[in-house]
Amino acid sequence: MKLSQRKSKRSHRILIVGLPGSGKSTLAAELAIHGKRLIWLNIENAEETLRKLPPEAQDRIEFVNIPDSASYPIAAQTLLVLFKTGKANICEIHGKIDCPICKKDSNANITSIDFLTLGPDDVVVLDTGTQLSYSILSYTLKDAPIEKKPERDDWGALRKYTEFFKSQFQGAQYNLIVTCNCQEAELEDGAMKLVPSFGSASMSANFASAFDHVIYTEVKNGKHRAFSSSTASPKVLTRSRSDFAIEKCAEMSLISLFVDDTAPTNPASPAASDSPGNKAVAGLANIQARLKAGVK
Ligand SMILES: [Zn+2]
Numbered sequence: 346m347k348l349s350q351r352k353s354k355r356s357h358r359i360l361i362v363g364l365p366g367s368g369k370s371t372l373a374a375e376l377a378i379h380g381k382r383l384i385w386l387n388i389e390n391a392e393e394t395l396r397k398l399p400p401e402a403q404d405r406i407e408f409v410n411i412p413d414s415a416s417y418p419i420a421a422q423t424l425l426v427l428f429k430t431g432k433a434n435i436c437e438i439h440g441k442i443d444c445p446i447c448k449k450d451s452n453a454n455i456t457s458i459d460f461l462t463l464g465p466d467d468v469v470v471l472d473t474g475t476q477l478s479y480s481i482l483s484y485t486l487k488d489a490p491i492e493k494k495p496e497r498d499d500w501g502a503l504r505k506y507t508e509f510f511k512s513q514f515q516g517a518q519y520n521l522i523v524t525c526n527c528q529e530a531e532l533e534d535g536a537m538k539l540v541p542s543f544g545s546a547s548m549s550a551n552f553a554s555a556f557d558h559v560i561y562t563e564v565k566n567g568k569h570r571a572f573s574s575s576t577a578s579p580k581v582l583t584r585s586r587s588d589f590a591i592e593k594c595a596e597m598s599l600i601s602l603f604v605d606d607t608a609p610t611n612p613a614s615p616a617a618s619d620s621p622g623n624k625a626v627a628g629l630a631n632i633q634a635r636l637k638a639g640v641k
Pocket residue numbers: 436437438439440441444445446447448
């Protein structure tokens with residue numbers, strides 16, 4: 346097959362990295378204002394952040410609550426199944442798949458998820474990947490006394506599970522955003538950089554490679570900032586497969602990453618199947634987005 350005829354991948358895998366309170370959830374949630382439907386896998390408490398959105402944006406968020414803790418590491422169990430099979434019915438109270446208690450309760454809130462049904466306007470948000478990695482460690486230590494330190498086998502299990510998630514994120518055929526807290530790590534070239542915190546130190550140093558775009562958020566002088574181009578800062582690991590540079594956008598938003606999704610792969614190519622009318626509309630949307638994004 347000729348590369349020019351192949352439809353480019355329309356889904357996006359985005360990692361948002363930053364300290365707690367730096368605006369990671371806000372940046373992901375803001376997509377709902379632009380019409381995206383979010384499936385929000387809530388492991389840390391982002392509910393208050395999401396409540397600040399306008400009501401019509403809140404209507405576009407499917408909030409899947411997973412009440413994870415060290416003594417109840419349900420996120421690891423539920424998300425292992427969800428990311429393995431792409432499907433799950435998750436109860437609101439326990440965050441459990443096919444919960445036997447909630448099945449018997451006709452008033453229980455159960456959310457059904459099926460990744461195969463997701464389209465270009467749907468985005469799965471995992472908030473946060475870091476808490477998921479803590480959950481995995483608690484899950485592997487589950488029946489051990491609380492003072493037990495992880496042993497070699499436990500680290501092995503943590504590595505196995507975190508590698509599984511990394512590979513599922515990398516292969517996701519739907520739009521996916523994962524948020525992560527950050528930690529310092531020494532990279533291969535010896536430089537110290539801030540990297541996403543996900544499992545072991547070596548996994549954390551490599552985790553970002555599963556994503557098309559790696560965005561770093563911070564608060565400086567009371568202002569929220571975000572970076573995505575690989576040259577944005579020597580201290581943080583950021584990257585974008587496209588030339589998306591959020592630090593140059595007038596508005597701090599991820600929406601311009603998604604704008605080209607309805608346009609043909611190569612607008613100049615006559616082989617594009619879209620009608621001239623569609624092309625014109627898509628082209629216009631593209632120009633508007635670029636103007637809005639402040640591209641010069
Ligand atoms: Zn339940």
